[in-house]
Amino acid sequence: MNIAIVGAGTSGISTALELARDGHQVTVYEQHNATAEDASFAPGGWLSPCALQTLSVPGGGMPLQRLLRNPHLLQGSTLIGGQTWRWLRQWKKREKQASKQLNRQLACDLQNLAAYSQSLRWQDSEDAAISAELKAGHLVILRTPQDCVFWKERLESLQHQGVPCSLVTAEQCQQLEPGLGQELPIAGALHFPSGESINPRLWTQQLRTQAQALGVNIHPGVRVDAVQNHPLGLKIQGRMYLHDSIVLCTGAHQDLLQHIGIQLPSLAIAGYSVTAPVRDALLAPRSSVMDWAQQTTISRMGQRVRITAGAELNSAADTPQQQPTLQRMYNLLNDWFPGGVQLSSPQLQIWKGTRLLLPDGLPAVGPSPHPNIWLNTAHGSHGIALAAGCARALADMLSHKETAIDMGAFHPHRFQHN
Numbered sequence: 103m104n105i106a107i108v109g110a111g112t113s114g115i116s117t118a119l120e121l122a123r124d125g126h127q128v129t130v131y132e133q134h135n136a137t138a139e140d141a142s143f144a145p146g147g148w149l150s151p152c153a154l155q156t157l158s159v160p161g162g163g164m165p166l167q168r169l170l171r172n173p174h175l176l177q178g179s180t181l182i183g184g185q186t187w188r189w190l191r192q193w194k195k196r197e198k199q200a201s202k203q204l205n206r207q208l209a210c211d212l213q214n215l216a217a218y219s220q221s222l223r224w225q226d227s228e229d230a231a232i233s234a235e236l237k238a239g240h241l242v243i244l245r246t247p248q249d250c251v252f253w254k255e256r257l258e259s260l261q262h263q264g265v266p267c268s269l270v271t272a273e274q275c276q277q278l279e280p281g282l283g284q285e286l287p288i289a290g291a292l293h294f295p296s297g298e299s300i301n302p303r304l305w306t307q308q309l310r311t312q313a314q315a316l317g318v319n320i321h322p323g324v325r326v327d328a329v330q331n332h333p334l335g336l337k338i339q340g341r342m343y344l345h346d347s348i349v350l351c352t353g354a355h356q357d358l359l360q361h362i363g364i365q366l367p368s369l370a371i372a373g374y375s376v377t378a379p380v381r382d383a384l385l386a387p388r389s390s391v392m393d394w395a396q397q398t399t400i401s402r403m404g405q406r407v408r409i410t411a412g413a414e415l416n417s418a419a420d421t422p423q424q425q426p427t428l429q430r431m432y433n434l435l436n437d438w439f440p441g442g443v444q445l446s447s448p449q450l451q452i453w454k455g456t457r458l459l460l461p462d463g464l465p466a467v468g469p470s471p472h473p474n475i476w477l478n479t480a481h482g483s484h485g486i487a488l489a490a491g492c493a494r495a496l497a498d499m500l501s502h503k504e505t506a507i508d509m510g511a512f513h514p515h516r517f518q519h520n
Contacts, residue, residue, distance in 0.1 A: 370457070
């Protein structure tokens with residue numbers, strides 16, 4: 103089949119690669135001038151476990167009520183309108199069900215897809231000898247005894263999801279991450295020995311090279327103006343380009359979906375990353391550390407360190423950066439790994455990106471209401487973690503094959519009657 107993909111982020115390139123492996127003729131259209139220029143450019147790269155990040159999945163991460171009480175963690179919550187409040191109410195309802203053990207399936211579905219993606223990434227790494235600065239082993243630092251109790255009660259749930267984890271002491275934290283600051287309050291931490299992080303942009307570029315070797319055509323700097331149903335094609339600068347199938351991997355850019363009447367109950371959330379060179383390898387992080395109370399991750403990426411933080415509701419990537427958020431990130435880097443990072447370096451990189459989130463925390467992967475138009479979008483904070491699994495599953499669906507895992511929870515139509 104002659105298949106078009108709109109969007110050359112991690113999801114789009116992963117989908118192109120899987121479809122090309124199945125023998126399809128694939129063309130990728132990207133409005134930016136290169137791959138991984140939008141939400142895939144500089145996120146944290148936290149691969150697993152998925153359910154701990156800010157607004158990851160209802161009942162998985164920090165409770166929404168706690169986020170709303172702290173304007174440093176969730177910006178814009180005092181200025182939101184009715185549609186956003188409806189979205190937050192849906193999230194909170196699912197969160198309440200999960201806390202009463204009425205609906206913990208969402209976290210399990212997310213973790214199952216993440217585990218499937220992990221197995222596919224490992225296979226790609228072996229076959230093509232690519233690693234993209236992959237690091238293993240995560241610490242989630244808990245500052246207070248109350249947070250230790252909170253997570254001790256949830257360890258069984260994580261283990262039920264197939265996530266190896268343990269509660270470790272402050273002394274064990276220092277052994278695992280010798281560069282940790284000595285003055286910070288550490289009541290304990292969650293240790294995930296199989297947790298992984300990666301450089302998302304580098305990984306995407308390596309996948310692009312593989313895809314192009316299989317004949318995938320990538321057209322950067324091309325904005326798709328509209329999707330047409332009959333005949334099926336894409337309108338670009340007044341011309342129609344016909345295709346047998348179209349896959350929309352457009353992330354936070356939902357105008358093409360809306361143009362053909364697809365309305366996902368989504369929320370755009372912006373976040374920040376700061377990437378700086380390592381000053382002293384012995385004082386820098388070895389892998390990835392999350393400050394649970396501050397909802398911040400610090401990850402080692404080769405000879406650089408990246409910190410991610412901030413969650414701005416209904417904020418676009420091109421809106422002004424919040425300097426207080428950036429200053430908080432600098433302070434946390436200096437506090438957690440003093441002397442480990444060069445924040446004064448001219449190579450310092452500041453990035454703001456927007457991710458799209460649905461009220462159950464799961465992506466939309468599968469057929470749209472229109473024949474031969476497919477969706478692979480709204481991955482929230484998990485684009486890099488879920489990309490391989492979503493791409494392989496969508497390629498199987500498009501070829502009318504059975505998927506390796508049950509993808510029913512991710513069907514784009516699941517909100518139709520909500």
